Amino acid sequence: MRTTAMTAAATPGPAYNFAYLDEGTKRMIRRAILKGIAVPGYQVPFASREMPMPYGWGTGGVQVTAAILGPADVLKVIDQGADDTTNAVSIRAFFRKTAGIATTTRTVEATIVQTRHRIPETPLAAGQIIVYQVPIPEPLRFLEPRETETRTMHALEEYGLMHVKLYEDIARHGHIATTYAYPVKVEGRYVMDPSPLPKFDNPKMHRSPALQLFGAGREKRIYALPPYTDVRSLDFEDHPFTVQSFTEPCAVCGARNVYLDEVVTDDRGGRMFVCSDTDHCGTRRAEATP
Amino acid sequence: MGAFATTALATAAVAGGFADPVFDAQAVFRLLMGAMAEPGTVADLGARVAAPAPLVPAAAALLAALADGDTPVWMADPAGAGEAAARWLRFQTGAPITEDRAAATFALLPERHDPVGWASFPRGTSDYPDRSATLLLPVRDFAGGDGLVLAGPGIAAERRVAPAGLPEGFAAALAANRAGFPLGVDIVLVCGTAVLALPRSTRVREG
Numbered sequence: 248m249r250t251t252a253m254t255a256a257a258t259p260g261p262a263y264n265f266a267y268l269d270e271g272t273k274r275m276i277r278r279a280i281l282k283g284i285a286v287p288g289y290q291v292p293f294a295s296r297e298m299p300m301p302y303g304w305g306t307g308g309v310q311v312t313a314a315i316l317g318p319a320d321v322l323k324v325i326d327q328g329a330d331d332t333t334n335a336v337s338i339r340a341f342f343r344k345t346a347g348i349a350t351t352t353r354t355v356e357a358t359i360v361q362t363r364h365r366i367p368e369t370p371l372a373a374g375q376i377i378v379y380q381v382p383i384p385e386p387l388r389f390l391e392p393r394e395t396e397t398r399t400m401h402a403l404e405e406y407g408l409m410h411v412k413l414y415e416d417i418a419r420h421g422h423i424a425t426t427y428a429y430p431v432k433v434e435g436r437y438v439m440d441p442s443p444l445p446k447f448d449n450p451k452m453h454r455s456p457a458l459q460l461f462g463a464g465r466e467k468r469i470y471a472l473p474p475y476t477d478v479r480s481l482d483f484e485d486h487p488f489t490v491q492s493f494t495e496p497c498a499v500c501g502a503r504n505v506y507l508d509e510v511v512t513d514d515r516g517g518r519m520f521v522c523s524d525t526d527h528c529g530t531r532r533a534e535a536t537p
Numbered sequence: 538m539g540a541f542a543t544t545a546l547a548t549a550a551v552a553g554g555f556a557d558p559v560f561d562a563q564a565v566f567r568l569l570m571g572a573m574a575e576p577g578t579v580a581d582l583g584a585r586v587a588a589p590a591p592l593v594p595a596a597a598a599l600l601a602a603l604a605d606g607d608t609p610v611w612m613a614d615p616a617g618a619g620e621a622a623a624r625w626l627r628f629q630t631g632a633p634i635t636e637d638r639a640a641a642t643f644a645l646l647p648e649r650h651d652p653v654g655w656a657s658f659p660r661g662t663s664d665y666p667d668r669s670a671t672l673l674l675p676v677r678d679f680a681g682g683d684g685l686v687l688a689g690p691g692i693a694a695e696r697r698v699a700p701a702g703l704p705e706g707f708a709a710a711l712a713a714n715r716a717g718f719p720l721g722v723d724i725v726l727v728c729g730t731a732v733l734a735l736p737r738s739t740r741v742r743e744g
């Protein structure tokens with residue numbers, strides 16, 4: 248079944264600021280975004296606002312989206328690759344109500360994609376913007392809890408500890424065990440947390456033609472990757488970075504070289520692997536059934 | 538200054554702002570964000586404001602969208618030749634106008650402003666490179682000048698630009714600014730209603 252992907256714009260209620268945020272907050276966030284673009288991978292502090300949703304729901308990404316959004320935008324929101332989770336549905340509804348904008352589930356139709364933990368399988372194009380919801384923006388946080396220290400480490404490019412941690416993985420497991428939030432180095436300068444993406448998605452960030460913006464609400468940080476920015480996953484000469492690979496194709500659409508989720512099919516241990524990107528899977532199925 | 542002239546200045550200050558503050562500010566920001574994300578491209582912000590000289594329309598629109606009480610704006614001679622522009626900015630944005638370069642978040646440079654003076658604008662700190670100024674520099678045209686070859690984030694390979702009316706030593710000043718990365722100023726060239734951004738991440742050579 249193919250559902251209507253595009254939802255028509257609704258008229259915003261008069262009780263809201265456009266996209267909820269007041270104009271002063273938008274200006275402050277916009278200035279932070281511009282500085283983030285000028286210094287790719289550096290975490291710009293901003294005065295995060297209370298949003299009408301809990302922090303775990305991506306308030307940083309929501310504020311970034313609210314600050315950039317205009318009436319002509321078409322917004323897609325995904326959560327772990329899916330458009331139909333409660334989180335994604337709520338955020339889409341929030342912006343339809345407060346900004347009256349059109350929303351979509353189709354990656355190719357979106358001008359802005361707000362995401363929690365995946366990059367769509369369909370390659371993003373020039374002119375598109377992807378907004379990441381980030382829970383913990385500081386890649387060095389689990390090595391050094393003090394903000395003043397991590398700031399100094401970034402300032403001095405003291406990233407040795409990060410390599411030590413990855414190397415300990417190799418000593419213990421024979422390979423780098425980190426599979427989510429796998430750290431990257433931006434333009435050979437800043438080590439950056441790509442948000443809890445599966446490392447499968449890391450190569451999609453490298454020299455993407457789309458503008459990538461990151462918002463962390465609780466930790467009050469914004470950072471950015473302009474198009475065509477160098478984004479390298481940290482690794483070692485004798486242990487090069489590799490992505491997860493799947494032996495089976497998607498059980499539903501047959502796609503290979505995509506990120507698959509394991510789905511339990513019955514209570515007797517039955518399971519199958521299907522695309523995590525629901526738009527990608529649905530589009531392939533629709534194309535296969537004329 | 539006589540009463541008539543003062544009244545005229547005050548009238549000029551309240552006129553010429555965004556017709557639709559919410560959507561004009563969003564549109565200007567989005568175009569500027571695109572220009573910053575793809576250095577060397579020209580973005581026309583549109584004729585959204587009417588500001589007194591020497592404010593270039595694009596600079597006026599940029600500040601109307603982004604400046605406020607938290608962002609001091611540096612300009613030359615705000616009590617003299619720049620008085621009408623200073624009043625307009627204060628009224629339209631609430632931004633303090635400053636003659637102290639070290640305090641500036643935005644700087645309205647005069648045409649062909651000597652880059653030697655740019656060193657005294659904030660370049661950020663190693664812990665907070667974002668605490669740096671954005672310099673708005675008027676040019677005569679975005680074409681017809683000496684060629685510059687740009688590379689870096691936002692540029693797939695290389696991008697060639699040739700703005701006309703740049704100050705002497707511009708390319709060398711940009712190279713020095715890039716050498717200090719991640720510290721540095723971000724530069725926005727303005728001409729008419731259009732902008733061309735050169736953030737500190739951009740590598741520049743003559744060619």
Ligand SMILES: [Zn+2]
Pocket residue numbers: 497498499500501502521522527528529531
């Ligand atoms: Zn599939």
